[in-house]
Amino acid sequence: MPPSVPPASPSSHNGPPRLPREARITAALIDLADTLVEDFDPAEFFYRVAEHCMDLLDIGDAGVMLALPDGPLQLVAASSERVRLVELFELDANEGPCRTAFYDSVPVDHPIDGEPANHWPRFSIRAHDAGYTSVHATPIRLRGQTIGVLNLFRRVPGPLLAADRHLARALADATAISLLQQTTLDQHRTVRTQLETALKTRTAIEQAKGFLTARHGTDPAASFDHLRAYARKNHLRLVDLARDLVAGTVTIPPPPGTDRTTARP
Incomplete structure (x- = not known):
């Protein structure tokens, strides 16, 4: 008998049923690994990273930040204009969970409930006004060095589930590995x-x-x-x-x- 396949996700107003989540995870990791091409486009690559986060994780928006060695953290991709503005505010305000995840090289969970926050009060107010209820930031590490952060914003109450945090870690690792393997095309890169x-x-x-x-x-x-x-x-x-x-x-x-x-x- 052929192996059992999980049922497809139910259809919605956005379109027909999608592939089972397990199949979508596999497809996403394969897509992120497919960087060994001459016309590799870093800009498009990071937007695909954000899209895969949106598709696979229980979040409302995603952003990707990167930094050169000894350089400032910068936003390179965002899933929406709303989150792009929040991310840019975080960088300008010089405070927030995404910056902390990057500089401390640890995952950070930050609830946002509209009340005065002890941590990052200006960021928390700005994110709350944009409709977000929590943020999970996962560092992107390459050869022991943190080069960026995946920023995952939720619009419904509650933190990111443990299974989604593990998957976010896998997507961050896949992003770093893909960047590393792409450099093998040209030894001068x-x-x-x-x-x-x-x-x-x-x-x-x-x-x-x-x-x-x-x-x-x-x-x-x-x-x-x-x-x-x-x-x-x-x-x-x-x-x-x-x-x-x-x-x-x-x-x-x-x-x-x-x-x-x-x-x-």
């Missing part, structure tokens, strides 16, 4: 080079997102989704498309359903 590339591409992508937001009259999140979709459809590196768009050497049509009367020529 280093992990530092990969991190520098990822951090630099964020600026170009944010510029392109702002450009599309103004040009098409859409919100930043929709503009970014449209940018990624266009890059994937046309087999383009996300950062290359972003730079060409801002430079004016390429144009992207408005997303379907956009009111063209609001789009700037």
Whole structure:
């Protein structure tokens, strides 16, 4: 008899039933390991990390932060505009569980209930106002060195379950291993080079997102989704498309359903 397969997740208003969670975990780890390619795109890679966290963990949003050796922590990917703003606030305020997880190299759980917090009061107020009820931050470690953090935000009461914390640790480890193995393609590349590339591409992508937001009259999140979709459809590196768009050497049509009367020529 063939081995039993767990039933698929039930269908929802978002679409048809998905693969069983075990199968999705396997697919995610394989996807993150598939970095041994010449056209590896660090920017797209970290957004996929955030998407896998969203798909597999009981969270409302996810963010990925990285830092160069002896450099400041920076945001490189976020699952939504809402969490992006909270993450940037945390970095600007110089306080929060994600920073602590990075600098102390330990997982951090932080409940957010709207009451005055002893730890990170400004961050807690900002996160609460954004609709989050708790944060779990997992360090991304590479060869004993912490290079970043996975930041997992919940919108429903209660902390991240133990099983999800273990899976978050596995996703963080897979992220670090993937970065390390990708450098074997070119002996002149280093992990530092990969991190520098990822951090630099964020600026170009944010510029392109702002450009599309103004040009098409859409919100930043929709503009970014449209940018990624266009890059994937046309087999383009996300950062290359972003730079060409801002430079004016390429144009992207408005997303379907956009009111063209609001789009700037």
